[in-house]
Each structure stands twice: as C-alpha cells, then as structure tokens.
Amino acid sequence: MKSTRRSAILESGVITVAGPLIVFSIYLLFAGHNQPGGGFSGGLVAGVLISLVWAAGGTAAVRRVVPLRATLLMGTGLVVAALTGFASLLPGLVFLESGYVEVSLPVFGDVKVVSALFFDIGVYLVVVGMALGLVKALGEEGKPMEAEQ
Amino acid sequence: MSLVMLSVAAILFAVGTYLILQRTLSRVIIGLGLISHGANLLIMLAGSGPANPPVILATETPPIADPLPQAMVLTAIVITFGITAFLLALALRSYLLTGTDAVEDDIEDRRIARHGQSESEREAAT
Amino acid sequence: MSWLLPAVVAVPVLGAGLTIIVGRRLLLQRAIAVSGVGFVLGAAIALLISADGGTALVSQVGGWDAPAGITLVADRFAAMILTVAAAMLFAVLFYAMAQLGRDALDWWFHTKYLVLTAGVALSLVTGDLFNLFVGFEIMLIASYVLLTVKTGPDEVRATISYVVINLVASALFLMVVAYVYTTTGTLNLADLSGKMMEIDPAVRSGLSMLTLVVFGIKAALFPLFMWLPDSYPTAPTPVTAIFAGLLTKVGVFVIIRTQTLLFSQEGPSTLLLFVAGATMAVGVLGAIAQNDVKRILSFHIVSQIGYMMMGLGFLSVAGLAAAILFVANQIIVKTGLFLVGGLVEAEHGTGALDRIGGLLHRRPVMAALYLPLALSLAGLPPFSGFIPKLALVQEGLALDRNLIVGVSLAVSLLTFFSVTKIWGGVFWGEQTAAKAKAAPGMMGATVLVVVLSLAAVVFAEPIVGLAERAASDLIDPAIYAELVLGVGR
C-alpha cells in the first residue's frame, strides 16, 4: 500500500472535511463548559481527523499535514495542565481551584473566562498529541517482519 | 437501573471472560474491551436510568441524569483507550518477535513444572 | 503547607511533561527527574513531620470541600509510607541513571519514572475511591511501559500477562466503584466510612471481599499472585527493584486502608490470617524452587506480603503497627536486594545461580551489601526485618493465634534457607569471571539503601513509636473521618 496508490477521491474528501472538523474540534474545546464537549471531545475530533489524513496519505501525509512532534504536544499539554493547577496557588487558592473573569469581547459579547479552560486546553493538547503519536507509531507503512534484537 | 441493561452488562462480562480465557492475543484484547464496556455500563447503572442530560442551561426538565457516573465513565473510557492502544502495540511487537498471535507460557515456570531442579543444583542447595 | 499534597503528584507530572519537551537532552532530563523525585521526597518528609506533630495535612483539591471534591490526605500512615517510598524512588533513580548511562535504551525513561512516582504518590495520599482508581492506573501504565524499556521476547511476553491481568483487576475495581456508588452515593473514603455502616451488612461484606480481591491482585496475595514472579524479573534491574519495593506494597497499603476505614470489624479475622499464612508459605516454597536470583527474590515479595496481611488480620493496634512496620521495612529491604541482584547481573550478565560463584572473594563489598538485607528478609536479628517480625510474633501469641505464629516462624526459617541458596550460589562456590564492572553510581545507590536499612535498626524506637501512632489512627475510622470532613462520624 503505497501512498501514491491511494484513492484520490479519499484524499480530496479528507481535504473537504478537514476545515469543518478543525473548527468543530476547537468549538468543542471552548464550548465544553456550558454545552456538551470539552477538551477530550475536541481533541478526539482532531484525532479522528488525523486518522482520516492517514487513510488518505499514510504516515507521510500525516507528517506533512501535522508537522508537530506528538511528544511535544503531549508534553506541553501536561505542563499547561499542571501549571494551571499551580497557578491557583499564587492568589492563595488551593491547587486547581478555578476562578473566572467576565470580559467583553467584540464579537461574542460578555464572556466568562474560566481558568478551568486553560486546564481543558492542556487536556486538548494531550489528546491531540496522543492521537498523533499513536497514528504515527502504529500506522507506519510496510511489513516490519524482522525485529531487531 | 433496568433489567435489560443489567443483563447486557452481565453478558458483556461473560463473553469478555470467555474471550480472555484463551490464547489468541487479539481475541484477549477484544475480550478486555467487552469487559471494560461492561464495567462502564455498571457505573452508568449506579446513576439514574434514562434521563435528560445534566446540562443546566439547556435542559432543566427532570429527570436530570446523575452527572458523576458520566464523568467517571468518561475518564474510564479514555484511560482504557490509552491502555488498549499500548496493549495493541504490545501485541504487534509480540507478533513481530514470535510470529504468532498467541499468549505463551512462562518458560521458567514450565521448566520447573516439568523437570524440577537439575541434580547439580540440588546438590549445591543441600 | 497543604499545597504539598497535590504537589507530590503534580510536580512529578510537571516534570514528566518537561522531560518530554526538552527532548533528547539527557542532562536536562536527569536534572528534571532528580529534582522532581527529590521534591517528592522532601515534601513527603515535611508531610510526615506535620502529620506526626498532630496536624495531618488535608487538601481539598480545587477548593471543593469533601465529599464533593477530591480530598488528599497525609495522615501518619500515608505520610510514613510515602516517605519511605520516595526515598527508594530517589535512590533507585541514581542507580538507574548510572546503569542506563549514555547509551540509554529508552529516551523516555525519566518521563516514565516520573509518571510512576506520581502514580505511587497519588495512590498513597488520595482519599477518594475513584481517584484511587486513577492513581492506580497511573502507577500501572507507568509499570507497563517500564517493563518494556527493553523490548525483547521475554519482556514482551511477561508484559502481556501483566497488562492483561491488571486490566481485569481494573475492571473489577470499576465494578467496586459502581457498587459502592450505587449503595452509598459517594466516593469520598471518609464519607464512605460512615455510609458503609448504614448499608445492608450482606452488601457490605460482599463489597469488603470484592475489594480484598481487587487489591489482593495488586498486592499479590494467595491465590492471586502468580503473575508477579513471571513478570517482575524480566525488567531491567532498577525497574524491577522499584516495582518489588513499591507496587505490591501500595496494594497492601490500600488493603489496610480500605479494610480498616471502610469495612472495619472487631477482632482478628480468620480469613485474613488464612490468606496471610497461605501467601507466606506458597511464596517461600516458590522461592525455594527457583534458581535465578531475581526469581527467588520475586517469590519472596509474595511471601513477605503474607506477613503484612498477618498484621492486618489481627485487626488490633499492635497488629496494624507491625504490618505498617513490615511494609516500610520491606520497601527498603526488597528494593535493596534487587539492587544487589542487579549489581551481580550487571557484572555477569546473568542471575542464574549455577553460572555465577565466588563473589565473596572477588567482590566482598557486594557480599557485605547482600548479607544485612538478606538476613533482614529472613527476619533474623539484629537486622531491620527482625523488629516487625518480633512485633507480629508478640501480638500473635498475645491474641492466642498460635498457628499463624508457628507458620510465620517456619516461613522465616525457609526464607533463611532460600537466601542462603543465593549466598551459596553467588557469593560462595567456584569463582567465575565477570564480564563487566558495575558502575560506581549503582554501587553508591545500593550502599545508600543498605545504610537506610541499617539506620532503621538503630533508630528502631522512634520508628516503632510512629507506626504505633499510625496504627491507632487507623483502628478508629472516626479519626480519619474527622480529619477529612471536619466532624466525627
């Protein structure tokens, strides 16, 4: 199964859905606090997109489309989540205690920005990184019959 | 809790058990998947029955589902996914190393079960 | 100060994240790992001092009071075991860095090690049933991936069994969570301790048993232990050492915690004592049957777990104190023994008794490291294992449980027999040539562990006192409930 022999229809189909899926993924991340969604679902949507890219063009395509290292995403996600927790300590709160501020944004109007959102971003990054890492690792081409000793 | 869902959970556990008690690794993994579905279902059954989603601003008509089991199941699903992914990689690795998709016995245990200790070791020990 | 509680979990996780971000810069990774684990050790000591001073720290993570939020608790018991565990994690980290060296087999070793640290810490300090599940899963996934630091056929085969069995145990754990939540509507252990008393005794005793089975698998109790000796010995030494020292003991810790807090009952439990006796006997017989250093030691893990269950089975302050002492001591002794086994293996490339010999004359230092640990394992005086064993014997005879005391003493003798098997096979006998020399760092870390074990002898009195205070906290669930909920039950 070389990437050149893959169906061009599949490839163009992926390109078509890619945009909406990315938007959906990010929407889920931010909407999660009040609507169904959240970092997990958002990240998993991105993950499904990555597996679609793989279906269209194999790991090479995945590398091309997502030029990030999976480990970097996951590491950053963990650090963001942990730092969100520690950040609560600064104003004298407990670890991971959340607070919110209301801000007025031009398009969205008054929005409550919850500190838990940053935590959710960390989750999101880890989940995306996970999907990327697994697809890259297990989706590798070829039949690697011989194992190194 | 409803009788049908309890039965589904029980059957998921039973089929899962049936599958993990044999030696084909990929079937063992599938069995584990069924068992964890069953366990998740048990947690859901710990909450309320069929109900409306616990999303306060959208629906407030009772009955509202108990959110805690949902959160637990969500966590459990994701954790199980991570470990299943790892197990799949392990299965692939195992297949690449041994050429079979079977769970093999521990060599040392087999040796002791079959032969006991060799004479020289016995002597050294006495 | 109570921020230290989430921090003992979050700092290693943060460290794990950072080690991934810095990528293949070994020096940085090491610095992060050392400071992460070092922080846990320091925090654990601080928690212990505070707990023993009378103010056990409690943290309601996220600011949500129990039982809504997740509570972390460092009472004397938790803080004590955490301190010992962190000390071992710290020592073994240096051993691992010296052994794995520059040609590290695995770039993410430090990350995984930090994750393991976080999992162990969380499992010990959490006061919430489902969070305990998460803690166990962290610890387990770390153990899965550490078992496969090397990816040869043996490691893979052993890890498959290990993962599958633990996944089944995890499913059973979820079952416990489901049933507990159905019948009590809460997950907080302190809250549960009160609510459990209100439910149908039939359900409670069933749950107690199911809980015992679930954690009994992790703790390797009879007859649920067989996975352990098959999987542990295959990993690289530092990994096996830390598994041997910590993982089963975390299981025992949770058994002690749940059986005293959730399912407290009066007087000695014949069931637990039977399990205890069977575990120690089967374990030591297994050890006698083996011919490889690491496998012998792995069976000893099982055997020694029996003693801890014996202390718990008495369900008295003195019995629990003995069990706590046993856990703490075994963490050190077991880790140390595997580290010594690793030194032997590092130099000879094998741990098979019939392929090594005469080390006493070539490497007397290793012999000197092995001896106090081995005798401690057998519970012979004046080494550290003697003190908890003496406490167990005293309490057993005081309660007129003579049979289990007899079994425990007989197992002691058999343990002595099998550690002399290693002595006779490895340190005595025809000298064999070494293939390599163990790194000085490995030796240094091992010396540190042995010194700790010897220090436990010298400072036995304060340690015994601490264990007794911890045990009297455990025997009355109201103390824990008050700590977490602010009210007695």
Added chain:
Amino acid sequence: MIPLLVLHVAVAAALALFHRRLGRWAFVLGAIGPAATLLWALSIAGDVIAGSPEIDSFSWVPSLGLEIGFRIDSYALLFLLVIAGAGLPIFLYSHRYFSASRRATIFAATMLVFAGSMTGLVAADHLLVLFVFWELTTISSYLLIGYKDEEASARSAALHAALVTGAGGLAMLGGMVLLAGEAGTYVISELIANPPAATAAVNAGWALVLIGAVTKSAQFPFHAWLPGAMAAPTPASAFLHSATMVKAGIFLVGKVGVAAAGSADWWQPAVLILGGITMVIGGWRALRQHDLKLLLAYGTVSQLGFIFLLMGSGIPELVFGGVALLLSHALFKATLFMVVGAIDHETGTRDLRRLSGLRSSMPRLFWVAVATGLSMAAVPLTIGFAAKEAAFVALLDENVWWVAAAAAASTLTVAYTGRFLIGAFGTHHPDREPAHGSALSVRNTLLSAPGSLALISVAVGLIPTALFPLVDSATEAVTGISKAGKLVVWPGWVAALAWSLASLSIGLVLAWRSDLMSRAGDRVAVVARRLPDAENVYRRSIPALLRFADSSSSLLQSGSLPAYLAIILIVAVVGPTVAVLAEGPTLLVPENGSLLEWMLGILIVGFAVSLAFVRRRFAVVILLGGVGYGMAGVYSVFGGPDLTLTQLLVETLVITLFAFVLRHLPATFARPATARLPRLAVALAVGAFVFGAGLVVNAARQPSAVAASYLEQSVPEAAGGNVVNVILVDFRAFDTFGEITVLVAAVLGAAGLVVPVIRNARSRA
C-alpha cells in the same frame, strides 16, 4: 559491657575494611577482642564472685520490650572466662595456622564478630537480647563453616548447622515471647526469680526454649550437624564447635534449669533423657571415627550430653558438677582441637590410619596431647577427674542408674581418648617412614597456644581447689545453693570412685583391644542403620523439601495466563458470593426497561456474542465497533451527550488502531488452544455474578447527595452549565489530571514498542 561489644564490632569492621592490606596480622589484631574480654572479666571477677553482679543496659526498642540489658553474675563470668580464655590462644594460634590471604582476614573478622556475639549472649539479662546474640552466633558459625566455599561439602555442612540451630532459635523465640507474656517480663533474672505458674502457654514456652537449647548444643536428636561442622578450619572448630557456641544451649538450660524444673515437671526427665542419649551415642560414634577431628567432634557431642543433663537438671549438686566439667571440657577440648590442627597443618592429613610415628617427630605436641588427653579420660590428678568425681558423687546421691549411664559414657570416653592418642602418635607402620620425613617440627606458635592451655589444665588438675570459688559461686548464681559440691585431687575411698575406676579400667581395655571394639561396632552398626538417624533424616529432608517446593509451586505457578485469569476470576466470583450469601442478601429486581433500551441491548448483545465465534479478523473489528457504537447509544439514552460523543470518537480511533495492528497479522484467528467447557463455565459464572450482584446492590441503592450538590453548585460556583464537563475540569479535575498522565505514558510506551522495529526494518530494506 557495651563498650566491649562495640570494640569487637569496631575491630571486626576495621579488619573487613582493610582486608587487602592486613595479611596474617589480622588474627593478632583480632586477638584484641578476647584479650579485652579477658582483662575486663578478670578485673570484675573479684566483685562478681563476691556476689555483686555487674549490670549494664541500653534502651533499644522499649515499645516492643527490647531493652538491651546485661547482668554479669558469677555464672556469666565463668562463661566469659571460657570464651576469652579459649578465644585468645585460638586467635594467636590462627595467626600461624593460616597463610596470609584476604580470605583469612575476613575469616578473622567473622571470628571476632562471633566472639563478640558470644560475649553478649552470656552476659544478656534479657530474653530477646539473648536471642539476638544467639542468632548472630548462628550466622557467624554459618559463615565460618563455609570457609572453604568451593567445596560443596563445606557449603552444605554450613547450611546444615545453620538450619538446625536457626530452626531451634526461632522455636526458642516463640517460647521466649510466650514465657514473657505469662511472666510479664523479658528480664531473665526476674523471670528466674519468679517463674510463671505452669499454664499451657508456659509449658509450651519452656518446651520451645528447650528445643532451642537442644539444637544449639547438638543434643539428640539434633546432634548430627556438629560433626558436619568440622568442615570448618580447625581454629573455628576449636573455638565455636567445642569451647563456646555449642555451650550456648547448656548456658541457657543451666540458667533457667531451676526455674523450668520448678514450673514444668517434665523438664527434668526430658533433659536427663536427651542428655543421656546424646552422651552415649556421641561416645559410641567417636570410637568409630578415623578422622581425628571427627573423633573429637563426636567426643564433644558426648561430653555436651553429659554436661547438658547435669546443668539442665536444676539440681544444685548436679549443676556444680556440670559447671566443673564445662570448665575442664573447654580446657582440654580446645587444646586437643589445636593439636589436631597442628598435625593436619604439618602432615596434611588427620586420618589416624595414615598417621604414624608422630610421637618421635613431634614430641612436644605429643606431651601436650597426653596431658590434656588424660584430663579428657578423667584420669586422677587431672581437672577432668576432679570434675567428673564431683558429678558422680552428685549423681549417686540421686539415682544409681544415672551413675551407671554416666559411667558407661565415661568408659567410651576413655576408650576413644586412647584411640585418639594411640592413633595420632603411635607407630603403626614401623616399616615405612612418615611421608613428611622425620625432621618435622611443629612451629612455636602452633604449639604455644595449645601448650599454654595444657599447662593451665595440668595446673588446675593438681590444685583443683583453686577453681572452687569460681565454680561454687557460678553454681550459687543459678541455683541459690553454695557449696553444693567439692573439687578435690583425691576424693578418698568413696562409692563414686569405684564407678570412676571401673569405667577407667574397662575403657583402657577397650582402647587396648580396639579390634574387638571395631568388630562389635560393625555389628551394632548393622542394626543401627535400620534406625532413623538424625543425619539421614536431615539429608533426606532437604531434597524432599526441594521436591515439595517444586511440585507445590508449579501447581499454581503454571506460567499460563488463561489459568491465572481463571483463578483470579473464580476467586473474585466465589469470595464475594459466599460473603453475601452468608449474611442473607435482599434482592430487588429492577423494572424491565424501555423499548429503546431493549433494542440497544439486543444490538450490543448480538454483536458481543458473535465476537466469540467469528474468526475472521476484519469481521471482528466491525463487530467490536458495533458494540462500541451501541454503547454510545446507551449513553445517549442515559442522558450523556458528552459521553456519547466521546464514546463514538474513541471507538473510531480504537477501530483504526485495531485495523493498524491486524493488517500485520494473519487473516483468521487460530483455533483456541484451551478447552472450551471450562472457559464457558467460568464465563457463565462471571456473568451470573454480575447479574446477581446487580440485583443485590439494587436493593441497597441510595440517592447520591454528592450528585445533587454538583447540579446545584455547577452554575453559580463553577460558572459552567455542562455539569459533566465541570466535574471533569473543576470539581474532580484531579482525576482528569491523572488521566492525561496515563495517556502520555501509554503513547510513549506504545511508540517505544513499535517505532524501533519499524525504523530498523526500514533501514534494512
């Protein structure tokens, strides 16, 4: 006392640390230990004998009753003098006996640790402290016997000794805890002063303590380890296995004898019978040895039996005789061992069938041997005679049969002494010169140590009254009776003398006509071989233990994953079921469920059950997906949109990953290798358990207060309407925090497993 012990440990540690440099001087350095003990013991001797014991204590683990208490009364002092008095010459002797090597230095350090432990043992006034030192002597004895560790025989002899004495030690520990529990104290002097009344626990306690003493002092039926221990280098044999360690058991029975005999009426007969049997068996077997060292070893067994029964009896007159014999035994037996060591060292053999003509080539050694040998045979004018007379007099007062038994053993002693002296120094092969040449001479150091002990032996033999104060006050210390016996050069014409002279003369005849003895011996041996023999029992028990360990452990430890899982699941099902049924559960059958639930249920069950039968891999993937999507439907019905979404997405990824992996594997599964029926049974049991447990739990259902508080607080306190998400990122964010940690580790692990293989394959391609 404590500084003395610290000195031992410190010097031993120094020896071990500098073992590369010290060479032979290790033993001279090591002699500091016994020398210090000797000086100290002599310095306090006056006060102690006068009746004021030396007391020292140190608090170790008071919570467990572990106070390190020492109390040196005259009884302990006597043992201290024996330990130091034998230790000092033996260390100096070793200086010449060993050639310089690192191994010898470590040996010296171990000997010193032993000397320290023995010192602590006899000084201990606390049962547990006594136990601590007791086990330390066992361990050091193990290490010393295994000195020639390349030889399997040395290793197994070391193990034999350690296992037997170790087992006895552990039994003794149990006994001590029992006794202390009844008496309310671990302090030996208090225990002896107020022995607990005879309850079952006390009886068991004394019995267990007796087992400890019997094993340590090599009494019947545990005597076999002692001859085996002769695999140790001769200095260790002389020190541990004749003069000191084997006397630990005697020390103990002597110390507690009066109290034990007072509270347990079986004690006295038990001690007398065990000691008596040991005494005769040892003497008999000594006669049949060809190895000089083994001959002495069996002689030691015999003597120990005699001393054991005297000391353990709790009868002051007998104890007096026992103490006197113990002193004389330490003097002559240590000396004779060193003589054998010297012979072995110079000629290379200890076999009396090969030795010849040593009397002329080693005259000085010969006289040393004769002087002490006469004492062993209890010939008048020796200390051995004075001591044995005291014992005979006392025994005769008790029961004539006891004297008869003791006289029989004495006869054997005389005979084997003769065999020893004649065998070692006589000229048996006048036609051939000894292999070593006639110009052989024993080096001074090898001679001076036994020589000086022999001199002491002769001196106190001529003036036995010099020892009287020590023996008398030691006896008084444990029995409370002074002047229980006499030590005299010549007892006068008393009845006991007749027994002595009779055994002496018969013994001489037996020694003279050794051919008669050996023929009789052969005949007895034919019979004896059928009787259970301690050594054979041990030899058979170890392989039996190993076989049992093999078979018992492989019973469970099959190495088979399905077997392990089956056992775990069966326990998980049976345990809770029994527990629930025992209490009598209530069941509550829930309502049937909605139509939607029924449809989803049938769908899921259909997919799941077909999974058990389908063997084509890709069909399996689809079925698995079916179950997962069905579950998503269930979550949706239960009011979990987040859950539904997550389940759908996760299931998609799972299927992808399965597809990734399965494409490498063959298209169909192999037939299962495990039997179907048992699998089915376990599966049904698990299913039934889940179902039944559901009904039981349903009956005990409680509403959740926590859930209500989440619904209440979510919007006002946490600013989030989606309660599930608020739980995940706020209320219980710590769970989520842990969860993502799991994910990261899982991916690193998975990548680590797969990537290297694939990279490698690609680089080869």
